Amino acid sequence: MARALVSRPEIIFADEPSGNLDSKSGAGLLAFMRRAVKEFGQTIVMVTHDPTAASYADRILFLEDGQIVDEMREPTADRVLDRMKQMGH
Template sequence: MARALASRPEIVFGDEPTGNLDSRSGAEVLGFLRHSVRELGQTVVMVTHDPVAASYADRVVFLADGRIVDEMLRPTADRVLDRMKEFDGRGRTS
């Protein structure tokens, strides 16, 4: 993580950045990414299936079958989870 951010790139890409981490370590990584956005002006693009991780974002984009099907501003873990539950296998709401 430190190596990826050391050169202060404008955009940081994270594919399940908290995968295989315990909850404490995951929260530290997410807090560090949040800090890099607020304090260093970096943009973080993160792919995750974790509603808690998504709640650290300013904006959540929901994808289904490679297409954007919805978005949410100022997400909370509960709102993200509720929205995820609404999708069926075709990326449409029930």
């Protein structure tokens, strides 16, 4: 991730960036990504199924069958998980 951010691109695409990490390493990576957004104004588009990872975002778009079905701003892991439980019904 550091290599992707070091040149300060405007947009970074991250597919399950913390997916294969233990919880401590994952939290460190997500905090690092959050700092890149706040301190350097970078935009990170992240795909994740992890409510905790999603809670680091400013804005979440929920997709179902390739369509945007909901949006959430200022998410928490609990709010994201609750919304995810409603999907597919």
